[in-house]
Amino acid sequence: MSSIWVYANPKKFIDTTDRFLPWVSVLAVVCLVIGLIWGFFFTPDDYRQGSTVKIIYLHVPSALMAINAWLMMLVASLIWIVRRHHVSALAARAAAPVGVVMTLIALATGAIWGQPMWGTWWAWDPRLTSFLILFLFYLGYIALWEAIEDDDTAADLTSILCLVGSVFALLSRYAVNFWNQGLHQGASLSLDKEENVADVFYHPLLFSIAGFVFLFIALVFLRTQTEIRARRMRALIVRDRMKD
Amino acid sequence: MIALLMRDIRLATRAGGGFGLGLAFFLIVVVLVPFGVGPQTDLLARIAVGILWIGALLACLLSLDRIFALDFEDGSLDLLATAPVPMEAVAVIKALAHWLTTGLPLVLAAPLLGVLLSLPADGYLPVVISLLLGTPALSMIGAFGAALTVGLRRGGLLLSLLVLPLYVPTLIFGAEMARRGIDGLDTTTPMLMLAGITCGTIALLPFAAAAVLRVNLR
Numbered sequence: 001m002s003s004i005w006v007y008a009n010p011k012k013f014i015d016t017t018d019r020f021l022p023w024v025s026v027l028a029v030v031c032l033v034i035g036l037i038w039g040f041f042f043t044p045d046d047y048r049q050g051s052t053v054k055i056i057y058l059h060v061p062s063a064l065m066a067i068n069a070w071l072m073m074l075v076a077s078l079i080w081i082v083r084r085h086h087v088s089a090l091a092a093r094a095a096a097p098v099g100v101v102m103t104l105i106a107l108a109t110g111a112i113w114g115q116p117m118w119g120t121w122w123a124w125d126p127r128l129t130s131f132l133i134l135f136l137f138y139l140g141y142i143a144l145w146e147a148i149e150d151d152d153t154a155a156d157l158t159s160i161l162c163l164v165g166s167v168f169a170l171l172s173r174y175a176v177n178f179w180n181q182g183l184h185q186g187a188s189l190s191l192d193k194e195e196n197v198a199d200v201f202y203h204p205l206l207f208s209i210a211g212f213v214f215l216f217i218a219l220v221f222l223r224t225q226t227e228i229r230a231r232r233m234r235a236l237i238v239r240d241r242m243k244d
Numbered sequence: 245m246i247a248l249l250m251r252d253i254r255l256a257t258r259a260g261g262g263f264g265l266g267l268a269f270f271l272i273v274v275v276l277v278p279f280g281v282g283p284q285t286d287l288l289a290r291i292a293v294g295i296l297w298i299g300a301l302l303a304c305l306l307s308l309d310r311i312f313a314l315d316f317e318d319g320s321l322d323l324l325a326t327a328p329v330p331m332e333a334v335a336v337i338k339a340l341a342h343w344l345t346t347g348l349p350l351v352l353a354a355p356l357l358g359v360l361l362s363l364p365a366d367g368y369l370p371v372v373i374s375l376l377l378g379t380p381a382l383s384m385i386g387a388f389g390a391a392l393t394v395g396l397r398r399g400g401l402l403l404s405l406l407v408l409p410l411y412v413p414t415l416i417f418g419a420e421m422a423r424r425g426i427d428g429l430d431t432t433t434p435m436l437m438l439a440g441i442t443c444g445t446i447a448l449l450p451f452a453a454a455a456v457l458r459v460n461l462r
Contacts, residue, residue, distance in 0.1 A: 136409040140402075144392065147402050156459040157392055161406065164388065164452050168410045171441070175413040178437070179420060 008085035010228045017221040024221065028214035035208030043201055055113045057205060061212035063106035066134065069099030069216065073141075074166050077159030087224065089155035090231070092162065093145055094223030098216060100138040107131055126176045133172045137165045151231065245329055245337055252341035256310075266303040266346045267353055273299040274357040285362045292361035293422040296371055299357075300350045301382060301411055307346050308386040309403055311338050312394040312457070321394075325461050331454035336446070339380075339387035339453075347379030363426075370425025374438060378418035381442040384449050385410045391453040395460040414441055 007013045039057035046053035076092035079085060110128065111121045122128065144161055148154035257263045277295050278288060315321040324334050354375050355368050363371065389407035393399030421434035 133409055133412055136405075140406040140409060143402055143405055147393075147396055147399075153395070153459055153462065157456060160452055160456055160459075161392060164449070165410070168413065171413040172409070172416075175416040175437075178434075179416045 008087055010087055013087050014225055014228060017225060021218060021221050024214050024218045028211050028218050031207050031211030031214060035204050035211050039204035039208060043204060049117060052113055052116055055109050056201065057208045059106060059109040059113065060205060061209040062102045064209060065212050065216050066099055066102040066106050069095050069102060073162055077162040080155055080159050090227040091220060091224045094227055095220050096138060096142050098219045103131060103135045103138060124180055126180060129176045130173045134169060137169055245333055248337050249341055252338060253344060256341065256345040263345050266307050267349050269306050270299045270303040270350055270353060271357065273302060274360055289362045289364055292358060292363040293367065293371060293419055293426065295361060296354050296358060297415060297419045300375055300379065301415060303350055304346055304379065304382045304386060305404055305407060308390045308407065309400050311342050311387050311390040316394045322461060331457055332450040335387055335391065335450040335453035339384045342387065343380050343383035347383050351375045351379060366428065367422065367426040370422045370431060374418040374421040377438045377442055378414050381414045381445045382411060384445045388449045388453040391456040417441065
C-alpha cells in the first residue's frame with residue numbers, strides 16, 4: 001500500500017480521479033434520484049407542517065455540505081501549508097464555489113420553508129445568521145483567489161485566510177448564539193438516536209445526504225482536474241512563447 | 245520598535261497622513277443617521293449604541309489600507325523585513341500605531357457623539373469601555389487584512405470584504421455589552437468575552453499577519 005501522498009502528483013491524481021469520477025457521478029445521481037423521489041412522493045405529510053416538511057431533503061444535505069466543504073478547504077489548506085502539494089491548494093480552490101452554492105441552497109430553501117412556517121423569509125436566528133456569515137467568508141475567500149495573479153502567492157494567502165477564517169467563523173457561531181436565541185429547531189440528525197426525525201423521513205434523507213456527498217466529491221474532482229489542466233496549459237503556452 | 249511606533253504615529257498625524265479622516269467619517273455617520281431614521285429621541289436612544297459601534301467600525305475600516313500599503317510602495321517594508329526586529333513585532337507595532345491614531349480618538353469622541361444620539365446617561369460608561377476594549381481587536385484584525393491585500397493594486401474593496409466578517413464577534417460582544425449596560429443588566433459576560441477576543445487576536449494574529457507579509461514580500 002503506497003502512501004496517500006502519491007496523489008499529490010497531478011498526473012497520478014488526474015488518472016485516479018478519472019477512474020473514480022464516473023462511478024462517483026453515477027452514485028450521486030442514483031442516490032439523489034432515490035432520495036428525492038422517495039422523499040417527495042412516497043413519504044407522508046407532516047401533521048403540523050404539511051407538505052413543506054419535504055424541503056428537508058434539500059435543506060439539510062446542502063447545509064451539511066456547506067459546512068463540510070469549508071472543513072475540506074481547511075484540511076486542504078493545511079496540507080498546502082505543511083507539505084506544499086499544488087493539487088491540495090487547487091482542490092481547496094475548486095471546493096469553494098461548490099461550498100458557496102451549497103450555502104445559498106441552504107439559505108434559499110430555508111427561506112422558502114420559513115415563509116409559511118415561521119411567517120417570515122428571514123429572521124436573525126443564530127443558525128441563519130451564522131450561515132450568512134459563512135457565505136461572506138466564502139465570498140472573501142473566492143475574491144482573494146481571483147484577485148491575486150501569482151498562483152503560489154494566492155495559494156499561500158488564501159490558505160492562511162482559511163485558517164484564520166475558520167477560527168473566526170467558529171467564534172461567530174457561538175457569539176451569534178449569545179446574541180439572539182433562535183427560532184430554528186434543534187438538529188434534525190445526530191448520532192444519538194433520540195433527537196432524530198421520524199424514521200419515515202429519516203431513510204430517504206440518508207439517501208439524499210449520500211447523494212449530496214457524492215455530488216460534492218464528483219464536482220471537486222472535476223473542478224480540480226480542470227484547474228490542473230488549466231495551469232498545465234498556461235505552462236505550455238509560456239514554454240511555447242519562450243521558444244520563439 | 246519604539247522608533248518604529250513613533251515614526252508611524254508621526255507619519256499618520258502629519259499632513260496627508262489621514263489622521264482625523266476616520267474621526268470626521270465617524271462624525272458624519274452619526275450626523276447622517278438621524279436624517280435617515282427620523283429625529284425621535286426615544287428611537288435614537290435605542291439605536292445609539294449600535295450606531296456608535298457601526299460608525300467606529302467603519303471609520304476604523306476606512307484607514308486600514310494605510311497600515312502597510314505606503315510602506316510597501318516605497319520599499320520600507322522590505323527594509324523592515326530585513327531589520328533585526330521580527331516581522332511579528334512589526335505587525336503588532338503597526339496595529340498599535342493604527343489604534344493610537346484611529347481607535348483611541350474614536351473612543352474619546354464616542355461620548356460626545358453620544359450626546360447627538362441622545363444616548364441614555366447610563367450608557368456613556370459602558371459604550372466607552374466596550375469601545376476601549378474592542379477597538380484594539382479591530383485594529384489587529386484590520387492589520388491582518390491589510391497584510392493580506394498589501395500586494396494588490398486595488399485592494400481596498402477586497403480588504404473590506406475580507407475584514408468585515410472577521411469583525412462580527414467583536415461587534416456582537418461590544419454592542420451587547422453596551423446595551424446591557426444601558427438596561428442596567430450585568431455586563432460581566434460580554435465584557436470578558438470582548439476582552440478575551442481582543443487578547444486572543446493580539447496574541448495570535450501577529451503570527452498570521454507576519455506570515456502573510458512574508459508571502460507578499462517574496
